[in-house]
Amino acid sequence: MKKLAFIALFPLILMSGEFEYKGNFGFETGYFHHDLDAKRDNSKALFLETELRYESGESEVVAKLKGVWDANDDNRRYVDFNDFYYRYNFENSDILIGRNTLFWGALEFYNFADVFNTKDFLDDPFDYDSKLGSWNVAYTYYLENSEVSLIAKLHEEDQKMQDAKSIYNFLPLPYNDNLKSKKRPSIFLKYSGSGDEVQIDYSLIYLNGFDENRYLSVENGFLRQNAYIVNKFIGFATLVLGDTIYKTELSYALSDDKKVSDYGQIGVGLEHTLYSLLDKKDLGLLVEYYRYESDTKTKNLFVNDLMLGFRLSMNDLSSSEILGGLDIDLDNKEKIFFIKYDTRLFDKYKLALSYQHLSPKSDSVFEKLQSLKLEFGYYF
Amino acid sequence: MKKIALVTILLASSLIALTNLEIAQKADKTTDGFKSSISKTEMTLVNASGQKSVRELLMKTLEGENGDKTISTFLSPADVKGTKVLGHEHIDRDDDQWLYLPALKRVKRIASRNKSGSFMGSEFSYEDIGNQNYQKYTYTGEPQTVMLDGIECYKGERVPKDKNSGYTKQISWVDTKDFLIQKVEYYDRKEELLKTATFSDYKRKDGVWRVGKIEMKNHQNDKATILIWKEDKIKVGLSDKDFNKRELKK
Numbered sequence: 001m002k003k004l005a006f007i008a009l010f011p012l013i014l015m016s017g018e019f020e021y022k023g024n025f026g027f028e029t030g031y032f033h034h035d036l037d038a039k040r041d042n043s044k045a046l047f048l049e050t051e052l053r054y055e056s057g058e059s060e061v062v063a064k065l066k067g068v069w070d071a072n073d074d075n076r077r078y079v080d081f082n083d084f085y086y087r088y089n090f091e092n093s094d095i096l097i098g099r100n101t102l103f104w105g106a107l108e109f110y111n112f113a114d115v116f117n118t119k120d121f122l123d124d125p126f127d128y129d130s131k132l133g134s135w136n137v138a139y140t141y142y143l144e145n146s147e148v149s150l151i152a153k154l155h156e157e158d159q160k161m162q163d164a165k166s167i168y169n170f171l172p173l174p175y176n177d178n179l180k181s182k183k184r185p186s187i188f189l190k191y192s193g194s195g196d197e198v199q200i201d202y203s204l205i206y207l208n209g210f211d212e213n214r215y216l217s218v219e220n221g222f223l224r225q226n227a228y229i230v231n232k233f234i235g236f237a238t239l240v241l242g243d244t245i246y247k248t249e250l251s252y253a254l255s256d257d258k259k260v261s262d263y264g265q266i267g268v269g270l271e272h273t274l275y276s277l278l279d280k281k282d283l284g285l286l287v288e289y290y291r292y293e294s295d296t297k298t299k300n301l302f303v304n305d306l307m308l309g310f311r312l313s314m315n316d317l318s319s320s321e322i323l324g325g326l327d328i329d330l331d332n333k334e335k336i337f338f339i340k341y342d343t344r345l346f347d348k349y350k351l352a353l354s355y356q357h358l359s360p361k362s363d364s365v366f367e368k369l370q371s372l373k374l375e376f377g378y379y380f
Numbered sequence: 381m382k383k384i385a386l387v388t389i390l391l392a393s394s395l396i397a398l399t400n401l402e403i404a405q406k407a408d409k410t411t412d413g414f415k416s417s418i419s420k421t422e423m424t425l426v427n428a429s430g431q432k433s434v435r436e437l438l439m440k441t442l443e444g445e446n447g448d449k450t451i452s453t454f455l456s457p458a459d460v461k462g463t464k465v466l467g468h469e470h471i472d473r474d475d476d477q478w479l480y481l482p483a484l485k486r487v488k489r490i491a492s493r494n495k496s497g498s499f500m501g502s503e504f505s506y507e508d509i510g511n512q513n514y515q516k517y518t519y520t521g522e523p524q525t526v527m528l529d530g531i532e533c534y535k536g537e538r539v540p541k542d543k544n545s546g547y548t549k550q551i552s553w554v555d556t557k558d559f560l561i562q563k564v565e566y567y568d569r570k571e572e573l574l575k576t577a578t579f580s581d582y583k584r585k586d587g588v589w590r591v592g593k594i595e596m597k598n599h600q601n602d603k604a605t606i607l608i609w610k611e612d613k614i615k616v617g618l619s620d621k622d623f624n625k626r627e628l629k630k
Contacts, residue, residue, distance in 0.1 A: 317427055377459075
């Protein structure tokens, strides 16, 4: 009887709130110029992203679906919900239960402070913003200019890879994507604030649980990821002085695993924008430096790296933008250059063209690698 | 006797004549007092060849003595739906501004000192969109009484106090009856006419005048932007709590 009453009332409950949706679908295609016979030189995929948001009173439910169908790579044929959560908003606080992604960090090219979610390697691994949702329970209390969050991440996500023929799979052996030792929750305590008189935003985070970084071990002829416990202290801040934005990220990890030493990371950067150049175009100039220090030899990507970049906003009808950058590994002189052009067509469509050139270090598996990609999407 | 009468008339007229500053104060007063507002606006960008592109925005504003607080949410185009800009204006220092990018779930503090940058690719600059408090300008010269499209107006000059302003001077037309701004000409750093804004479709709500349409014409690139208020509610009971960073993520 109660069930029947609920079913009868359910449409009324839904009608009492507000629905909102948005999304996009389209295709992406890429051509890769390289010297490895075993790797494909092209990729083609369809993609769909859609977000449904339902609000009723102080309650909110969000579901964000992502689907990919790759013409060549079976591993890239999937549908997933990276965001699927319920949030209740109290007067000065909120509680969230479910799976979601968060962004933590201040820098533009790479955010080592962004440790909450596992990176999604089924996408372009150079796209550091592509992440897997994490199941968690979070409580946030808001003060006038600051907030405190306590988050329990319930477990670690498996990190799937593109197939062995993809140029984005660098592994020398077959890969078992079942992560070892992932069952323990990770606890995050985060405090964020803003200055009253000074234009500064800052965050401090303490993590007791699994590190975002992992190491590989060989098991029965397969490579498998191992998660390890850390006590990690993270900070990041953004300061605006005049037309220049100064940014920093810092972290120090105390490892609980003998195979991983303690390590520290620092990143500093600045962004300066020149406005109204040549018929109201804005040119943002970016410089960032990353340093990683540990006792053991590590595979971390940003050990001693300098990034130089620019963002040219055309401020036209199509909101066209050109983003370019050069990452220089100061230790081994490896360089990655990229440039991306992004524009809107007929208000509903988006077109992106990007080019990437890798000048590898001497012991790299590649002698050369260039990629040219095109993305076209319809937005609703 | 005639001389005395003439002097008396001249004295009286000089006593009741308004200065540019007084006109600006009165113009401010006619649009002040809305306390807080929620508006849905449509911004149409027109390029030199007449092509158009429309953006829709939901704008919430909280009136403040030391500057307004605003939160603008993009409703269209679809690829930027949910992008938000939070602004806290300050009379005595640079404004605080944050941008929320929903695809990345990122809140970014942005620089606000340069006022001449384009707002959303439009012909409006951040300076044009912000609060036009009379205290932001110095006023020179005497106002003239002129006719503008059949409306009697005070024509006067004002100079932005902010050294980061994109303008060296502005000439404004304010109607003599209700003290509503009808037109503003903006002169660039080379002191050449850059843009003209035409204000229309004023409506009086609860004792406060609200503009319904602004057309900004750029004379140097032949582009234009038309801003229309589709919905506009005032005294809606918003408070400081509705204008903090928490609201960006909702």
